[in-house]
Amino acid sequence: MRVLLVHKFHKYTGGADVFYLEVGRVLKDHGHDVAYFSTIDSDTLDNAYKDYFVKAPDFKTGGILGQVKAFLKIPYNFEAKKAIGRLLDDFNPDIVHAFGVITQLSPSVFDAVSSRNIPLVVSLNDYKHICPNYKLFHHGHLCEDCKGGTFYKAITNKCSHNSLKFSIASSLESYIHNFLDIYKKNIDLFLFASDFMAHKTEDFWGYNTFNWGKLKNPFKISTRAIEQNKDDYGLYFGRLIEEKGVDLILKALVDNKDIPFKIIGNGPELEPLKNLAIQLNLSNVEFLGAKWGDELEDILYKAKFTVVPSVWHENFPYVILQSFAAEVPVLGSNLGGIPELVSNERGLLFDVNRINSLSSAIRELYDNNLLRKKMGENAREFVLYNFNDTSFYKEILLNYESVLK
The missing domain is CATH 3.40.50.2000 (Glycogen Phosphorylase B;)
Structure with missing residues (x-):
């Protein structure tokens, strides 16, 4: 073929x-x-x-x-x-x-x-x-205003890069594609x-x-050996942008200041997140910048758990599969395609509208070594079999x- x-x-x-x-x-x-x-x-x-x-x-x-x-x-x-x-x-x-x-x-x-x-x-x-700005999300909330072909609302919401110019272009683009039935x-x-x-x-x-x-x-599974003895930290890795919801992690850690947490990534939200960590008096959070390849895996494979706190309907986050392949369970938000990957056998889901939902999930997975180990093993088996x-x-x-x- x-x-x-x-x-x-x-x-x-x-x-x-x-x-x-x-x-x-x-x-x-x-x-x-x-x-x-x-x-x-x-x-x-x-x-x-x-x-x-x-x-x-x-x-x-x-x-x-x-x-x-x-x-x-x-x-x-x-x-x-x-x-x-x-x-x-x-x-x-x-x-x-x-x-x-x-x-x-x-x-x-x-x-x-x-x-x-x-x-x-x-x-x-x-x-x-179906959405001019491609995310069904803008300015901190989920949005379906353009449902029914009312793409002009992308302009009134200024939802594409928070720019009137780009929002007009995105709206016109959607109208043209809709007219052409392309x-x-x-x-x-x-x-x-x-x-x-x-x-x-x-x-x-x-x-x-x-x-x-x-x-x-x-998904190409790494040949790296699984770390049997995990280090003492939770982990987020990915782009630091608004819709990824990394601020939820910081807010959830206010009640878990004894739990070390590492954040890997770069993006426009890096400085605001650092400032938020200072405001919340979080001395247990470490910002490591962008990491790739072996450098990322060195940290990922030793993590106790990872958090995927997306506040938009994320479709299929690769970071979940990367975590699963490393035998690391995932705490995932209850939006988009995330619940189709994360289940009670491979991690925990939390409600993005309730910070205490994430706080308690972090505590449960951090404290329960046997649960965490079983979930990690299930997660890796899931990836090996399906991907x-x-x-x-x-x-x-x-x-x-x-x-x-």
Whole structure:
């Protein structure tokens, strides 16, 4: 089978990029001919198809005229459509699997695929198809104001980067995509990693109005040996941004000042979080900055537990699988796809609206060594069984074959 994979970045910048590149790795390992289409810059990973890649819109240079031209590419990028058309004609894939295309490539690439009658499946990992700012969250709270196609509310809420300019662009983008019906008319199968996102899409678009399947994100399990003797700390690792809810951890630690806690990550909330820790008189919290690879695993594999306190409907956090692979149980918020991964056998869920719910969960897992060890073992077994290459390949092939028939 010849498969073309499409994504806005051909490099590692986050979980969505890992998903896209891991799909390519698994397909090639199983003998499929895989091509890629993406944007290109100095950090793009080398590959045989980079001559087809396009430059992403540049919103920061070129003056006002250049920025206007860049913004005009967001809803419909004719350059990307033409470039992928050349690759489609030269590579002649049996199927196209797209991931994140918004902003950098645009759904114009979908039109190029469907006009050639090539089956198209799309993995959706955020809510951009139903929400102009892609998060169903802004200014500290969950939001579904644009349900029913009232995308102008993204402007009144100024919900895209808290910027009127970006909110106008995001609102117009959604109106154009809705008018063109660019998703449902072109895509043969939508793939979701969580049931939550699939059902939330049905809430917005209507039940039985589109075809969808389940495809959990691929995950390459580290070969590092499990630490049998954990060190004395809890851990958060990830981006330090508002919707990740890291402030909830600090507030929950007010009643647990004897429990050491490490925070790994960087982002716009780093300084506010440091200031909050000072205000709450938390001498037990250590901010370690960004860590990757072995440096991250050195800390993760020795943690007693990790906390995933997202206050938005996060779809499928990789940090949960990373924790599980390290035999570390997870305290997760009760939103989005998190409850589908975290269960009483592998960790604890807490109510994001009740700080004492998280406080008591932290205390329970910290104090109960036997419970923590059992949950950690269950968590690793869950990852080993459900996220190995064989299981993932079987799942993706079933979805592809449902379209190819």
